[in-house]
Amino acid sequence: MILLTIFLMGLGSYAMRAIFILALSGKTFPPLALRALEYVAPAVMAALVMTMLVSPGGDPVPALREVAGLGTAAVVALLTRNHIYVLITAMGVYWGLPYLI
Amino acid sequence: MAPLRSFWKPEAGYSNDMSTSRLTLADRRRRGVLDALVLVLPAIPFALVFGLTVRESGVAIWLGWSSSPIMFSGAAQITLITLIGEGASLAAAATAALVVGARHLFYSFSMAPAMQHQPGWFRWCAPYMLIDQVFALCVGKRDLPPADFRHYYLAAGLTFWSFWMTFTALGLFVGPVIPVGLDISFATPVLFMGLLVTAIDSWQKAVVAVFAMFITLVLLDLPSRSGLLLAVILGIALGLLLERVRQK
Numbered sequence: 001m002i003l004l005t006i007f008l009m010g011l012g013s014y015a016m017r018a019i020f021i022l023a024l025s026g027k028t029f030p031p032l033a034l035r036a037l038e039y040v041a042p043a044v045m046a047a048l049v050m051t052m053l054v055s056p057g058g059d060p061v062p063a064l065r066e067v068a069g070l071g072t073a074a075v076v077a078l079l080t081r082n083h084i085y086v087l088i089t090a091m092g093v094y095w096g097l098p099y100l101i
Numbered sequence: 102m103a104p105l106r107s108f109w110k111p112e113a114g115y116s117n118d119m120s121t122s123r124l125t126l127a128d129r130r131r132r133g134v135l136d137a138l139v140l141v142l143p144a145i146p147f148a149l150v151f152g153l154t155v156r157e158s159g160v161a162i163w164l165g166w167s168s169s170p171i172m173f174s175g176a177a178q179i180t181l182i183t184l185i186g187e188g189a190s191l192a193a194a195a196t197a198a199l200v201v202g203a204r205h206l207f208y209s210f211s212m213a214p215a216m217q218h219q220p221g222w223f224r225w226c227a228p229y230m231l232i233d234q235v236f237a238l239c240v241g242k243r244d245l246p247p248a249d250f251r252h253y254y255l256a257a258g259l260t261f262w263s264f265w266m267t268f269t270a271l272g273l274f275v276g277p278v279i280p281v282g283l284d285i286s287f288a289t290p291v292l293f294m295g296l297l298v299t300a301i302d303s304w305q306k307a308v309v310a311v312f313a314m315f316i317t318l319v320l321l322d323l324p325s326r327s328g329l330l331l332a333v334i335l336g337i338a339l340g341l342l343l344e345r346v347r348q349k
Contacts, residue, residue, distance in 0.1 A: 005191045010171035012199050018228035020209040021216045036337050039309050040211040041240045043336030045297040046310035047329045050317040052290040060321050073291045077298035086295035
């Protein structure tokens with residue numbers, strides 16, 4: 001039964017990822033859909049970042065070092081557009097901050 | 102059109118004119134692998150934790166691991182196996198896992214126009230690999246020539262797939278060997294934040310991103326991460342609304 005559940009879940013996972021890609025493959029997108037599409041990536045990635053930091057039932061505010069690390073990431077990404085710099089500086093802040101305070 | 106940017110640095114000699122791309126398909130594949138590897142490292146603890154989750158759930162380990170190739174969806178797998186282990190009904194566990202995975206609907210929608218220029222076999226294969234990291238890496242590559250996009254996508258997707266199969270299996274036997282104190286998992290939100298910022302090319306998108314973060318926090322306690330779904334939908338609506346405001 002568990003195997004069947006996992007198998008159905010596999011179908012479900014695939015279906016959710018495939019539905020628009022396959023269903024809209026030959027369709028022309030209405031202008032509104034194309035404009036809405038532009039905001040999917042910013043909205044979903046922003047929401048994802050937050051869910052990675054906080055867990056349900058826990059403290060709804062991320063820790064200071066996490067906020068500082070993400071803030072650094074955002075600023076460095078904006079200034080340099082180089083993700084290696086982003087990684088180094090943000091992780092530096094995240095790991096270093098507890099020693100400074 | 103959004104300016105094209107590679108994960109590492111702006112592409113040398115790459116303007117908005119597609120024909121000036123100097124990167125070969127092999128270059129694309131190499132970049133796909135490299136970019137994915139950077140996101141693989143911080144995901145290692147997560148993969149190992151999944152192995153531990155399977156062991157603690159009491160589900161047969163081969164059965165628990167089989168969800169890796171069958172579902173290939175980390176958070177949904179952990180939700181499913183944890184709830185089964187806690188004695189929830191299979192239907193309840195499956196429903197929760199589906200809600201957790203529902204954000205993939207947005208990825209599918211977002212990728213649909215780029216996939217229109219792809220061959221049929223790729224349209225059928227690509228969704229299987231459309232996980233968070235692959236979406237985050239490839240959404241900025243949507244405007245590449247179709248072949249370049251496909252090679253990059255496949256390289257990144259297969260890299261992540263190989264990693265997930267190996268390390269969720271490893272987690273069954275070794276448990277979380279990475280010391281928790283090292284805390285490399287934080288690199289995932291950091292890299293996603295970087296990808297988010299470089300994907301923003303208008304003030305409306307910036308407002309939408311901040312708004313979506315805020316709503317996610319406010320709706321944190323909704324079951325099975327459904328707050329994330331609402332945050333995205335409200336974010337998109339806000340974006341469209343803001344465009345209106347500017348036009349008036």
